Amino acid sequence: xxxxxxxxGRPRSFxxxxxxxKALEVxxxxxxxxxxxxxxxxxxxxxxxxxxxAFGNKEQLFLKAIELYENRPCAFxxxxxxxxxxxxxxxxxxxxxxxxxxxQNHPHGCVIVQGALSCSEAAASVKEALITKRREGExxxxxxxxxxxxxxxxxxxxxxxxxxxxxxxxxxxxAIQATNGATQDELLQVAHLTLQNFPKx
Amino acid sequence: xxxxxxxxGRPRSFxxxxxxxKALEVxxxxxxxxxxxxxxxxxxxxxxxxxxxAFGNKEQLFLKAIELYENRPCAFxxxxxxxxxxxxxxxxxxxxxxxxxxxQNHPHGCVIVQGALSCSEAAASVKEALITKRREGExxxxxxxxxxxxxxxxxxxxxxxxxxxxxxxxxxxxAIQATNGATQDELLQVAHLTLQNFPKx
DNA sequence: TTAATTTTATACCAGACGGTATAAAATATT
DNA sequence: AATATTTTATACCGTCTGGTATAAAATTAA
Numbered sequence: 001x002x003x004x005x006x007x008x009g010r011p012r013s014f015x016x017x018x019x020x021x022k023a024l025e026v027x028x029x030x031x032x033x034x035x036x037x038x039x040x041x042x043x044x045x046x047x048x049x050x051x052x053x054a055f056g057n058k059e060q061l062f063l064k065a066i067e068l069y070e071n072r073p074c075a076f077x078x079x080x081x082x083x084x085x086x087x088x089x090x091x092x093x094x095x096x097x098x099x100x101x102x103x104q105n106h107p108h109g110c111v112i113v114q115g116a117l118s119c120s121e122a123a124a125s126v127k128e129a130l131i132t133k134r135r136e137g138e139x140x141x142x143x144x145x146x147x148x149x150x151x152x153x154x155x156x157x158x159x160x161x162x163x164x165x166x167x168x169x170x171x172x173x174x175a176i177q178a179t180n181g182a183t184q185d186e187l188l189q190v191a192h193l194t195l196q197n198f199p200k201x
Numbered sequence: 202x203x204x205x206x207x208x209x210g211r212p213r214s215f216x217x218x219x220x221x222x223k224a225l226e227v228x229x230x231x232x233x234x235x236x237x238x239x240x241x242x243x244x245x246x247x248x249x250x251x252x253x254x255a256f257g258n259k260e261q262l263f264l265k266a267i268e269l270y271e272n273r274p275c276a277f278x279x280x281x282x283x284x285x286x287x288x289x290x291x292x293x294x295x296x297x298x299x300x301x302x303x304x305q306n307h308p309h310g311c312v313i314v315q316g317a318l319s320c321s322e323a324a325a326s327v328k329e330a331l332i333t334k335r336r337e338g339e340x341x342x343x344x345x346x347x348x349x350x351x352x353x354x355x356x357x358x359x360x361x362x363x364x365x366x367x368x369x370x371x372x373x374x375x376a377i378q379a380t381n382g383a384t385q386d387e388l389l390q391v392a393h394l395t396l397q398n399f400p401k402x
Numbered sequence: 403t404t405a406a407t408t409t410t411a412t413a414c415c416a417g418a419c420g421g422t423a424t425a426a427a428a429t430a431t432t
Numbered sequence: 433a434a435t436a437t438t439t440t441a442t443a444c445c446g447t448c449t450g451g452t453a454t455a456a457a458a459t460t461a462a
Contacts, residue, residue, distance in 0.1 A: 009408025010458040031319030033234040037450060047411060048451070054409095058450065109319070113377055118232030118315040122450090131381050162390045165378065169391050173374030176314055177366065180332050189363045190370050197398030210438025211428040238420060248441060249421070255439095259420065323420090403462100410457065418449065427440065432433100 016054055017068075019044040023055075024065035028107040032062055032116040032123045062115070062126055066133070069111055076100050077137055086148035087198055090167060093141075094194055097171045098187035101178035110175040138168040158199045170194055217255055218269075220245040224256075225266035229308040233263055233317040233324045263316070263327055267334070270312055277301050278338055287349035288399055291368060294342075295395055298372045299388035302379035311376040339369040359400045371395055 022043040026035045037058060041048055055061040069075070076096025083089045101109055112134060116127040145160035154160070174187055223244040227236045238259060242249055256262040270276070277297025284290045302310055313335060317328040346361035355361070375388055 008406075008460050010410070012409065013458095027319075029319060030321055031234070033232070034319060034321035034324065036321070036448080038448080049412095049453095050410070052451070111319070114319040117318055117377070117380055118228075118230060118235060118310070118312070120231055120235035120237070123235065134377070134381055159390075162394055165383070165387060166391050166394045169374035169378050170370055171374070172377035173370035173372070176318070176335070176373035176377075177370050179318055180335055182366070186366060189360075190367050193363055193367045209430050209436075211440070213439065214428095237418075239418080250423095250442095251440070253421070405462075406460085408457100408459080411455095413452100413454085415452075416449100419447075420445105422443105422445070424443085425441095427438100429438080430436085432435075 012050075012054070014044070014046050014050070019046060019054070020061075020065055020068050023061055024068055024111065025107060027062055027065050027115055028069075028109075028111040031114060031119070032058075032126045033119045059126055063129060066112065066115070066130070070133075074100060074103075078140070081140060081144045086145055086154040087195075089141075089144055089148070090198060091191075091195055093167060093171060094191035095188065097174045098191045099184055101174050102182060102184040102187050108178040108181075110172075110178075113172050113175040114179065134168070134172070138164050141167060155199050163199070167194075213251075213255070215245070215247050215251070220247060220255070221262075221266055221269050224262055225269055225312065226308060228263055228266050228316055229270075229310075229312040232315060232320070233259075233327045234320050260327055264330060267313065267316070267331070271334075275301060275304075279341070282341060282345045287346055287355040288396075290342075290345055290349070291399060292392075292396055294368060294372060295392035296389065298375045299392045300385055302375050303383060303385040303388050309379040309382075311373075311379075314373050314376040315380065335369070335373070339365050342368060356400050364400070368395075 022045070023040050026039050026043045029035075030039065037048060037051070040058075040061070041051055044051065046054075051061065055064060070078075076092065076099075080089055080092035080096055083092050112130055116123045116130055119127050142160050142164035145154055145158075145164055148154040149156065149158070149160060154163075170190070174182075174190065177187060177190070223246070224241050227240050227244045230236075231240065238249060238252070241259075241262070242252055245252065247255075252262065256265060271279075277293065277300075281290055281293035281297055284293050313331055317324045317331055320328050343361050343365035346355055346359075346365055349355040350357065350359070350361060355364075371391070375383075375391065378388060378391070
């Protein structure tokens, strides 16, 4: 494990997890291209050799920050998929997104959506990693909707792949809205309007 | 006018409009932060002093490229608002977005959405300009929906501001989807599903 | 106490960044 | 033909980029 302490040698003088949290915040606000190593080391309270020894390089630091992002206690996507009905899954996804993306306790929007969207060639591999994450999320949502259909929980005339893409589109759009300055209430209105149109039997 | 030819002095050896088109394409793919002056001058086929003489600086070049983007013949947003009914407005917006954002003839997505979303401090003013453009678009759509309501064209129980935000969220989400690699057909399915839920009298 | 090990801080690397000074080249006017 | 004007190409500016070599500092093991 990367956070394991070494018995021998000079002990690390910073906490890797909280340093990674700071790095995540910088990437979240500035994106991969826009976040410089100076931005990162300053926010993390360490210097560059410590960063490289602990996290590898900028790209690996970003990927580890994304991992932290997905495993945060307040991450909403995968927990929402565990709701018992398709409607409740959609409800938790949409309300979770509305609450999370305009939360005042951390940067607005979604780092997986915005971290490397239009970017330099130096960020190409990171961009691909984020695209893969977004598509995986949509595939997992699609699988959840397929299960719901088998359970008689979602009308048969609904195409799970299309509906998953539709919901994914709205979730991703909410990230932009949050960057636009939309409030939680405004995003919740979008969530409710979407749920209002949820396919009925 | 900035494209006016000067009678006196050495004539410009490149076409400003087509150079601006090339710049737009670079910004579209790489974003403001990710597009370097070398990227731009190479694509435009000119050198830096020519770029600065003709367009000011990187920021002004970006803003002029965005202006070109909005005034392209294939721009769909404002033409869609001129459709005679609220439904047709939504239809043209959604289908226009689906066709435009996954068009193989130019970069995918939307430069107004992606050009400077999460970005460095150097891009802050450009980011603000794009946020303003996105909000203005939504306000204009809201005004169009209000008119539709007055014309008895949109049910009274619909809040135009919320519905405009909902549509804006989907359009912006489609830009992300296009970057994810979604095809025109896949985006059209999202458009159709959205229209299927269009509020009825 | 010494040796081995790891992290720290500083200082540095080559290259890229946005932007510009300079002077030659190309035109219209006189 | 000479002059004024504008654009061109080259070469350069200081600053920042991601990344690293080096050596001192801090710890455990012997």
